[in-house]
Structures are given as C-alpha cells and as structure tokens.
Amino acid sequence: MFSLIHLLLLAVSAQASLLTLQSPRFSVSDPTGTQIRSEPVSLVQKSSTPVNLTANNVLKLTFQVVDKETGKGVQPHQTFLRFYDEQSGEEGIQPVRVTPGGKAKFELNLARPPLSLPPTTDAPLKVSLIIGSSQYSPLSAELFDLILPLSHPAPVHPDEASFHVLPEIKHTFRPEQKLPPRVISAFFAGLVVAPWAVLLGLWSQISPRAPHLFSPSILPFVLSLGAFEGLLFWYWVDLKLGQVLLYGTILGVFTIFTGKQALASIGNRRLNRK
Known part of the structure; x- marks a missing residue:
C-alpha cells in the first residue's frame, strides 16, 4: 500500500x-x-x-x-x-x-x-x-x-526517361489479300492441268497393243508424277521451301526408280513383239 x-x-x-x-x-x-x-x-x-x-x-x-x-x-x-x-x-x-x-x-x-x-x-x-x-x-x-x-532541383538521372509512360504502340496491319477474278483463276488452273489432258489425249491415240496406263509396271510412275503435282499444291498452301526440297528429293528418287521400271517394261514388250 x-x-x-x-x-x-x-x-x-x-x-x-x-x-x-x-x-x-x-x-x-x-x-x-x-x-x-x-x-x-x-x-x-x-x-x-x-x-x-x-x-x-x-x-x-x-x-x-x-x-x-x-x-x-x-x-x-x-x-x-x-x-x-x-x-x-x-x-x-x-x-x-x-x-x-x-x-x-x-x-x-x-x-x-x-x-x-x-x-x-x-x-x-x-x-x-x-x-x-x-x-x-x-x-x-x-x-x-x-x-x-x-532548393536546387534534383539532378536528372540519365535513365529517367525509361521510367516514364511511353506512347501506346499501334500496329499497322497489311490489307487483306485481293483475290483475282474467277475467270483468271480458272484460266491458270486450266493451264496447269493442260499437260495432263494432253498426256491422256496422246495416250488414247496409241495402239491398243501399247502398255496400259494402269498396268502394274507403269502405274507407280504415273502416281509419282501425280505426287509431284500434289507436292507443288501443298507448297502453295502450307509448306516452306526447305520442306519442298526435302520431300521433292525423296519423291525424285522414287520417280527415277519407277520411271526406269516403266521404260524397261515398255522395252520388253517391244522385244516380245519382234
């Protein structure tokens, strides 16, 4: 207390x-x-x-x-x-x-x-x-x-501008690609397909004794030619040049092999006729 x-x-x-x-x-x-x-x-x-x-x-x-x-x-x-x-x-x-x-x-x-x-x-x-x-x-x-x-103003740091608000970045996009008229597109599409029409026309004028287009010895060569056409179309749609060269090289080896086989088949048939 x-x-x-x-x-x-x-x-x-x-x-x-x-x-x-x-x-x-x-x-x-x-x-x-x-x-x-x-x-x-x-x-x-x-x-x-x-x-x-x-x-x-x-x-x-x-x-x-x-x-x-x-x-x-x-x-x-x-x-x-x-x-x-x-x-x-x-x-x-x-x-x-x-x-x-x-x-x-x-x-x-x-x-x-x-x-x-x-x-x-x-x-x-x-x-x-x-x-x-x-x-x-x-x-x-x-x-x-x-x-x-x-008081004197504070010295300006050389990197001060990097911390300021920068102007908004505005992207400029290319205009959409203009497609040619359908008539012109159809003309060039026909021009691309014309060699095949000529080939089929000439093949139809050959004697029936000539080798058939879809015979087992000739059909692989014809398919390889069609594969080349498909490769070019694929390149136009999606592929890059390096991929086309790689796939074209592989397809070229196959085309050479099947072409030799087709020529050998035609030669053998001519010898048999004689």
Missing part, C-alpha cells in the same frame, strides 16, 4: 514538474563572423519578423534547459528542432545535443546544410523546439519563421 501511494506521488510530482528555457537567443552572422541580427527567443510568442538566411549566412541558436521551479539545468531525454513547410507539407526533424548542465547550441550553415532540412520553397519554414523527458512535462514552442534560399 505504501509503495503504491509512493508511486502515485512520484507520478503527480513528475507531471507537476515543468521545464523552461533560460536565455534562449538566436543570431545571424556573415562568413566573417559579424552579427547581422541577434534577438532573444520568446516561448510565449514567436518572433513577428522572419529570420532570413542567404547562402553565406550562419544561424546560431543557444539556450539552456532548466527546471522551472529550481532553475537547475536539466538534460532532457530528447531535444529536437522541427522545420515545417506549410505550403508543401514537408518537414525535417533535427536532434539537438544538450549537455548534462542543460546547455544546448545549434548552428545552421547553408554551406553544409543538415540532411534533415526539408526542400525549401518560397514559403518560410516554421521552426519549433520540442523537448521531452520522462521526469518532466513535455515542452513545445514555436520559435520563429525561417526563410531560406530555394
């Missing part, structure tokens, strides 16, 4: 303990160290005149964190400066080092700006101080508005 009451008293006393700043002041100096502006900082109301920094100016902020009741220096657990741009919504948080005695010093040199500084626009940055400690109530105060030179 006693320990619980003791913890409650400690919690109440911790909430009642307040922090404040002693001798808070900022100054702006040029590269030679000459002060251009130096003013105390109020925790109640921020400075009405914005702090304007050029590329060669240095901003220094000094203060001491003390216990409001005892005036003794305190080292808080966390101390930050917040730079906020209301126009772009960008912000940066910069930690500030505080000594065990509560003294702190922050320096902003635009020749070497901290990485936490947000990109700057033509709008001023609102600078706030945030202090937190487990033994004291948090302290937050708006210090002043800070005007900085505009």
